[in-house]
Amino acid sequence: MIIRDVIIRKLEMTMKNPFSTSFGTMQTRQFLIIEVVDEKGNKGFGEGVAFSIPWYTEETTNTSIHMIRDFLVPMLKGRTIQHPDEVNGVFKSIRKNNMAKAAVECAVWDCWAKRQGITLTEAIGGKKEKIDVGISIGLQSDFQALAERIHQSLESGFKRIKVKIKPGHDMKLLSEIRERFPDVPLMADANSAYTLDDLELLKKLDQFNLLMIEQPLASDDIVDHATLQKQIRTPICLDESILSAEDARKAIQLGSCGVINVKIGRVGGMTEAKRIHDICQESGIPVWCGGMLEAGIGRAHNIALTTLPNFTLPGDTAGSSSYWERDIISPEITVEDGTITVSQLNGIGYEVDLNEVERHTTQLFEIRL
Numbered sequence: 001m002i003i004r005d006v007i008i009r010k011l012e013m014t015m016k017n018p019f020s021t022s023f024g025t026m027q028t029r030q031f032l033i034i035e036v037v038d039e040k041g042n043k044g045f046g047e048g049v050a051f052s053i054p055w056y057t058e059e060t061t062n063t064s065i066h067m068i069r070d071f072l073v074p075m076l077k078g079r080t081i082q083h084p085d086e087v088n089g090v091f092k093s094i095r096k097n098n099m100a101k102a103a104v105e106c107a108v109w110d111c112w113a114k115r116q117g118i119t120l121t122e123a124i125g126g127k128k129e130k131i132d133v134g135i136s137i138g139l140q141s142d143f144q145a146l147a148e149r150i151h152q153s154l155e156s157g158f159k160r161i162k163v164k165i166k167p168g169h170d171m172k173l174l175s176e177i178r179e180r181f182p183d184v185p186l187m188a189d190a191n192s193a194y195t196l197d198d199l200e201l202l203k204k205l206d207q208f209n210l211l212m213i214e215q216p217l218a219s220d221d222i223v224d225h226a227t228l229q230k231q232i233r234t235p236i237c238l239d240e241s242i243l244s245a246e247d248a249r250k251a252i253q254l255g256s257c258g259v260i261n262v263k264i265g266r267v268g269g270m271t272e273a274k275r276i277h278d279i280c281q282e283s284g285i286p287v288w289c290g291g292m293l294e295a296g297i298g299r300a301h302n303i304a305l306t307t308l309p310n311f312t313l314p315g316d317t318a319g320s321s322s323y324w325e326r327d328i329i330s331p332e333i334t335v336e337d338g339t340i341t342v343s344q345l346n347g348i349g350y351e352v353d354l355n356e357v358e359r360h361t362t363q364l365f366e367i368r369l
């Protein structure tokens with residue numbers, strides 16, 4: 001396969017509900033859609049999930065455009081790609097910028113699967129026909145609002161609830177949730193808001209019987225997390241700290257976590273996500289698919305990834321209607337009784353609604369290779 005054309009679109013879409021974490025609130029979601037076209041005219045799509053502000057990782061929507069236009073796409077010029085696993089190696093000389101790499105690599109995966117006449121799920125070796133889905137609820141204005149969101153989410157069948165915590169919004173919040181919803185599969189994501197100075201408080205969170213606590217300490221740390229994991233019963237789930245399969249190997253070796261959240265963008269693509277899955281599987285560490293408030297194309301890639309066997313925990317892969325009035329794919333992704341039925345259609349399994357894409361496009365770059 002030879003990639004002949006690449007179209008980079010920057011989109012801006014308004015989320016139904018603002019999403020708040022320990023680092024800020026977002027309602028307008030900027031992201032990229034990468035379209036690749038091969039020499040036979042097959043098309044593939046990937047989503048660039050970096051935010052407009054570099055608060056989750058160092059990347060932004062605009063740094064991704066720069067990386068993709070000026071470095072990554074030129075590296076594909078004149079190259080025959082036998083299998084999409086090769087793209088990870090092609091981009092290896094470029095450091096980090098994982099979300100930019102993943103956006104292009106995922107478009108190549110989709111294109112290749114369509115060219116082979118197979119689903120993306122088959123292309124990566126996934127087997128599940130249905131996947132379990134949880135929901136991530138951002139910080140809310142007050143407990144009543146949060147309780148209402150949890151209640152609605154349980155009514156809709158979501159298989160686990162993730163809430164955001166930060167210093168000052170932890171003990172009381174979790175104890176109120178537990179009082180009202182004693183048996184709910186519950187986890188808390190701190191997005192790096194604590195340090196080992198908070199050890200005593202973090203130990204107390206064990207009483208809430210959380211499935212796991214996500215990224216309590218620094219975003220680039222695995223050493224302090226290992227110290228913390230030895231002193232708390234609740235499994236630590238690493239998110240921000242794991243950027244590669246090597247990071248996963250080291251974190252597991254140090255005992256820094258009991259679970260890993262895999263995000264395709266954060267780790268630089270589908271190939272690296274599969275490697276992390278495999279390392280965790282060999283080490284008895286369960287994984288689940290994290291979310292980046294994606295639109296339909298990114299979401300479709302996440303669903304395919306989740307069909308791998310060691311994705312044994314529900315992911316942050318809620319359906320289109322949890323985020324958008326109208327998604328950019330057809331049909332939209334729907335969740336029934338807390339599960340998504342994996343599409344049997346080729347590639348990502350959904351049609352990209354180019355009219356909707358255009359309606360939200362604020363910048364477009366066409367590159368002919």
Ligand SMILES: O=C(O)CCC(=O)C1=CC=C[C@@H](O)[C@@H]1C(=O)O
Nearest residue numbers: 021056136290291292293294316
């Ligand atoms: O529903 C989703 O897409 C998951 C949302 C979510 O929890 C997150 C998205 C992006 C950055 C973070 O705030 C957070 C996370 O850390 O997992």
Ligand SMILES: [Mg+2]
Nearest residue numbers: 189214215239
């Ligand atoms: Mg997280």
